Amino acid sequence: MEIRRVAGLDRAEAGDLTFVANAKYYGALATTRASAVLLGERTPAGVTPPATCAVLRCRDPYSTFATALGFFVHAAPPARGVDPLSAVGPGVTFGDDVSIGPFVSIGAGAAIGERTIVYPNAVIGPGARIGADCILHAHVSVRERVVVGDRVILHDGAVLGSDGFGFARQPDGTHMKIPQLADVVIENDVEIGANTTIDRPAVGETRIKAGAKIDNLVQIGHGVSIGERTLLAAQVGLSGSTVVEEDVVMAGQVGVAGHIRVGKGVIAAGKTGITKSAAPGEFLTGYPGIPNREWRKAVVIFRHLPELKKQIEELEAKVAELEEKLIECRTSTDRS
């Protein structure tokens, strides 16, 4: 059998390898046209594809699928070596087997680790240090003296080390700029999305810890620390000096106040506003973010507020009526 492509279950055709990791798709398996399917070791015996589809059993079909994807499709990095159309400052050091594309600018004294790939038009500032096996996509800005670990992926237009938003209000109402020239450190195995911005602080450091994954258009304020393996979805924004511990998950458009601590394993649903420090393991939702269970119970009532208001008004009318009747009643009792 020849496998020519890897495809999702709904689109798989003859010649495709597909996978089922989630029980809710077992039903769709019966009619797949894929030539092979990855199934978990514990997939129930009754769940089988048509006879035309081979079954490959594995511990984790989703991860195995990811591995298979890597066999079939490939990115297209610039050629090995330093493109003659790049601008490389004095004292720049390159590890072995780097690929540096055209119109890349690398400032004086920067260091690029071995096998690191830099796509066209990226800019690496003076004194920046990029580790080994990194991928910097087009239009990335790594500002001066930023430190990037190994196996880091930076997507198109990501900015590392732009000035934090720090000003001192003067007596005449104008804003004096606080120079933002301290450290930005991106640890190993971090991925940073397209057009995401990571600010540099005045003092101390902004740090993204090992294995954290950050999606597109995310704002990381100056002096923020992001914990190991934390996941930040697109358009999340973190204000300055906030500490996010490890294994946190924030869904899209979450906003986090400055100078707070978000504990290990916290989960925040989309659009949550985290306004104060959160204990480890909390699942927050809403603005301000409150425990998800509480929020769910409250929010279903929100849309019924008009009825609640009406109920209260009716109660008020009834109680007034009762009061009156009771007076009548007591009067008649007194009379009797």
Place this chain on the structure above:
Amino acid sequence: MEIRRVAGLDRAEAGDLTFVANAKYYGALATTRASAVLLGERTPAGVTPPATCAVLRCRDPYSTFATALGFFVHAAPPARGVDPLSAVGPGVTFGDDVSIGPFVSIGAGAAIGERTIVYPNAVIGPGARIGADCILHAHVSVRERVVVGDRVILHDGAVLGSDGFGFARQPDGTHMKIPQLADVVIENDVEIGANTTIDRPAVGETRIKAGAKIDNLVQIGHGVSIGERTLLAAQVGLSGSTVVEEDVVMAGQVGVAGHIRVGKGVIAAGKTGITKSAAPGEFLTGYPGIPNREWRKAVVIFRHLPELKKQIEELEAKVAELEEKLIECRTSTDRS
């Protein structure tokens, strides 16, 4: 009469052409200093500008105004031809009359359609296909193998085809990257705003259908489909695998959950969070998004919650009092 400029009603001077499309500006027309005004065919007879201002009647003053604008002001594309300061890979094909600016990088095997304009410092990846009459502004990234139709406009810094945010959690808590190397297709007549990001999926495709218009800083997750003529305002974010049907309108900062369907003609007010599939024609507001009419009624009560709470407490006091009185009353009745 010489018309030298096109201007809005409030700023129009002698020599300017202006327009009135909305009845609420009829009043301001009486005092305009414009030399000419575009009015609709059905503008009431009494609505007239000063004698110094000529009247041009047309079916749709706003569209005619747009046409007039095109006569007076012009963009400034790079010169016809391929700038010698560009980097063009092997096997790249150009249609007639392209304009490719300096420091543009075009990867191997890419195709650029006729009359397409590429502003300076844009990057087009290997194997990408760009149609005819497109405009790619500065710093656009079109990643490898992305397909772009005809008459598409991509604003500065837009990214097409960055990796979707897809990871498989491993037993040790780390995140294994799912390669995101499948298709991104931008159909004809699409416009994509500055610094907007459109992600590439692992399998299947991300597709922006014909005539859709997307504003700045929008996030389109991997595997999303955007319907024909849909309008997405700035900072909207769509999570992965969501389908948005045709003629949808989302105002600024709307967020949409993943794996859902937003029906034809849905409207979402600014900042709405669409958390589940929406039927065609719904008008959603709030978080989670609920029908606008319902939301409006509920939200006016939200700010009166403290009074509602007080009313309930007063009712409770009164009812307790009534209960007591009733017991007294019954006791006295019993005694009587």
Place this chain on the structure above:
Amino acid sequence: MEIRRVAGLDRAEAGDLTFVANAKYYGALATTRASAVLLGERTPAGVTPPATCAVLRCRDPYSTFATALGFFVHAAPPARGVDPLSAVGPGVTFGDDVSIGPFVSIGAGAAIGERTIVYPNAVIGPGARIGADCILHAHVSVRERVVVGDRVILHDGAVLGSDGFGFARQPDGTHMKIPQLADVVIENDVEIGANTTIDRPAVGETRIKAGAKIDNLVQIGHGVSIGERTLLAAQVGLSGSTVVEEDVVMAGQVGVAGHIRVGKGVIAAGKTGITKSAAPGEFLTGYPGIPNREWRKAVVIFRHLPELKKQIEELEAKVAELEEKLIECRTSTDRS
């Protein structure tokens, strides 16, 4: 004594200068390892650092700290002059002592003021005018004919003058583009964050007034006016034609509707949705934005809505019971 670095109070070591501007950090001062500290003139006499730490008194420790920062750390601009790897169109004028990095593209007839620094890969469109002492970081796009004042800082990837989001709906449902080619003016002393986008209108102008500071990933719609000294934090979005007066402060992810006026000195908390014009001095929160004091009182009740609902239901039950008892009571009274 030799001062080698400037550091925050929590990280200061021997050889560091630090500062305390906020009374809540007085306690931490007792154990600092810094060699010198900036304290305000009115710092209480009892608040003193260890004997190893010199005290420097000044009117405003935070501003003095900012000044001190400028002595120790420096950015790393491109070399003086115009890099030979740049692309400069005909008729471009440069003031004295400019620094123009490699792969910078400057369109025909543009003007760059004296001492202005342009980092690598920035693009300045034809006819744009940039003032003196400006800093344009890498990948900035200044589109054609945009006017930028003096001492303006534009961070990496910022886009000035992209097309506003303006379309006229046609009878067949398609959207006709309204050309957006009017003016964008950035006044003196403005700072604009990384990947922020500022749109150009069809007519009139988009204007950022003197001393305004705009953070990263902010969207400024076409025809918007931002007042003097206004501060917009990251991911704020302003819809078209809105006027923001002077000294306004918007926290992160605030959204503002189009065609409204936000009065002088308005403050908006994070994530606020400003849906209608706001009077000067208002402090808004929530969606829609209401006075902060009102919002705070209402939102604490939001999470107790389930209890409120229960209280109402209990009241209803009790009132029904009372009604019944009252009837009994009256009946027995009548009987008696």
